[in-house]
Amino acid sequence: MEKKSEINGHAMPSSASTDRILEKNAQRSFRERLMEFLRRNLLVIMTVSGVLVGVGLGMAVRNMNLTKAQMTYFAFPGEMLLRMLKMIILPLVVCSLVSGAASLDTRSLGKLGGIAVAYFLVTTLIASSIGVALAFIIKPGVGAGALNTNNLGLESVSSNKETADSFLDLARNLFPANLVAAAFRSYATDYKMVAVGNDTNGTTLYQKVPVGTEADGMNILGLVLFAMVFGVALRKLGDEGEELIRFFNAFNEATMVLVSWIMWYIPFGIMFLVGSKIVEMEDVVLLVTSLGKYIFASILGHIIHGGIVLPLIYFGFTRKNPFSFLSGLITPFTTAFATCSSSATLPSMIKCVEENNGVDKRISRFILPIGATVNMDGAAIFQCIAAVFIAQLNNTELNAGQIFTILVTATASSVGAAGIPAGGIITIAIILEAIGLPTNDLSLMLAVDWIVDRTTTVVNVEGDALGAGILHHINQQEMKKQQQEGEAELVEVRTEAVANAQAEEETSPLVTHQSKALAATPEAIESVL
Structure with missing residues (x-):
């Protein structure tokens, strides 16, 4: 006989009531799971939505034909985001590197630094090789010889800096003469013509003499080196240095709290950053038809390096799924895409790598600031493609020596490239000078830099994050x-x-x-x- 239970005076099978209760529980648990997922990934969803809404907003406002002044006002919320992120870079880099270097003993630091430098060099060299190979396969500059910068209404970009001076400046910036000035200025060589006498006809002879000048922009390379060495020095002091190490640790934690607050403004700021960039765009159709092959080659290089090469390197070291590691970094990648700045992405990258991927704080806060300064895989790809593109544009056949020079110069000069929007354009001038090509076509690169720079920055920060993941894994293995x-x-x-x-x-x-x-x-x- 079937058991029955009374509900509202009606007898009904207990199995049906059980099913209904189970169904309600399943619905509730699904709703709870959904709410939990949304709560956990709210920032990521908002950030990605900010980019999509920004594109739509930009397209809508673009048809309103705003004046230059109105465009500036429209871009204001995005400008505020960039200012907040840049404000936090200095304390974040210095404090995280001092506390990171002080928390590792000298032997650990040497081994960790050695692995990091080897990883950065090898990945950048691979990236440069991919760039050169794609440029010769796709030939973006062939047939574009008739392209005239005047047709695109571009400003000319000139750079008369010698290659040797560029590398000497890199060394000088490693050791800033004034540490306070390094927070907002870096060393740059300029030239002046000095009279050195007369020739037989009485004409005055001049020589180009390099003179040191100060360029606006943080000398992050010098600050990174100082912070690392200072951290090691504090460690050597023993008990006397403990107080100062605790101070930098506390400063670092407080900075990360500020970062967590700023990250909630990112979705709103990104919306206006992307929207304002779309409003400011010139004639996109003309640019894409004339420079489409160059844009395609650069973005394809970034997809190959960021989607295949770097994940394979990570998998080779850790035997873990690289894409599950990268899925925890959607917010920094979106920030990189919108801001085009590795340095501005650093705060959110450190936070997400530690919280979502469980990377040791000592490793992430030591390696990510260095990576944001010296590891520029994405930049190396587009710089190599740009150099070969300009050679093809000028109908210049590159020999093996010049190709090798492009690879080495792009790898070495990407170390000194500023982690800011359009920072890589100046580096292309160094490569062109090294292989003896004119720099007057650089304005073409600047015209499409706002497109290419987005994927460039994403690949740059991806390389840093995977490097931190690899070092964390090696450290775990050693500890076991x-x-x-x-x-x-x-x-x-x-x-x-x-x-x-x-x-x-x-x-x-x-x-x-x-x-x-x-x-x-x-x-x-x-x-x-």
């Missing part, structure tokens, strides 16, 4: 190995301690050793890299 060795040693100690227990119960050095080994809990183990 050290722990296992410690446990094996502990077993031996225990065996010997039991044998000697009656003879010398309190004074045996082995028993003392055992207690020390037991005290070394995993939490107390230093980062072993």
Whole structure:
């Protein structure tokens, strides 16, 4: 006989009521799961929505034919976002590097730094090779010889800087003469003509002499080196340096709290950043028809390097899914796409790498500021393509020596490229000077830089993030190995301690050793890299 239960005076099968309750529970649990997902990913959803709404807003406002002044007002919320992000860069870079370098011992620092430099150099060299190969396959400059910068209404970009001086400036900026001035100025070589005498006809002879000038813009390279060395010095001080290390740690944590607040403004700011860029665009159709192959080659290079090469390198080291790692970094990637600045993306990148991907703070705060300064994979790709493009534009056949020069110069000069919008254009001038090509076609690169620079910055920051992930994995492996060795040693100690227990119960050095080994809990183990 079927069991029945009474609901509102009606008898009904208990199985039906159970099904209904289960169904309600399933609905509730689905709703709860959905709400949990939305709550956890709210910032990501808002940031991506900000880009999409910004595109729509830009297209709508573009038809209103705004004046230059009105465009400035329209771009104001986006400008505020950039100002906030740039404001936080200086304390973030200095404090995170000082506390990062001080938390690792000198041997760890050397090993960690060595692996990071090797990773940065190899990935940038691969990126440069991809850029050169694609430029020769797609040939973006062939057939575009009739292209005239005047047709596009572009300003001319001139650079008369010698290649040797560019690299000497890089070395000079590593050691700023004034640390306070380095927060807002960097060293740059300029030239002046100096009279050195007369020739036989009485004509005055002049020589071009390099003179040092100060250029606006943070000398982040010098600040990075100083912060690292200062952190090591504090570590060497021992107990005396502890107070200052605690100060920088606290400063660093406070800066990260500020970052978490700024990140909630990012979706709104990004909406206007993207929208204002679309409103300011010149004749896009003319640009794409004339420079479409160059844009296509650059973006394809970024897709190959960012979508295939870098994930493969990460997988090769960690044997983990690189795309699940990257899925936790959608907010920094969106910020990179909108701001075109590796430095401005640094605050959100550090926060997401630590919180979403569980990377050790000591590693992320040590390696990401360095990566944002010296690791420019995306820039290396488009610079190599641009150099070959200009050579093809001028019907110049590049020989093997010049191609090798492009690869080496792009890899080396990307270290000194500013992590700001259009920072790579100046670097292209160095490459062109090195292979003896005219720099007057650089204005073409500037015309489409706002398109190419977006994917460039995304690849730049992706390379930094995956580098932090690889170093974190290597560090974890080293810690596990050290722990296992410690446990094996502990077993031996225990065996010997039991044998000697009656003879010398309190004074045996082995028993003392055992207690020390037991005290070394995993939490107390230093980062072993």
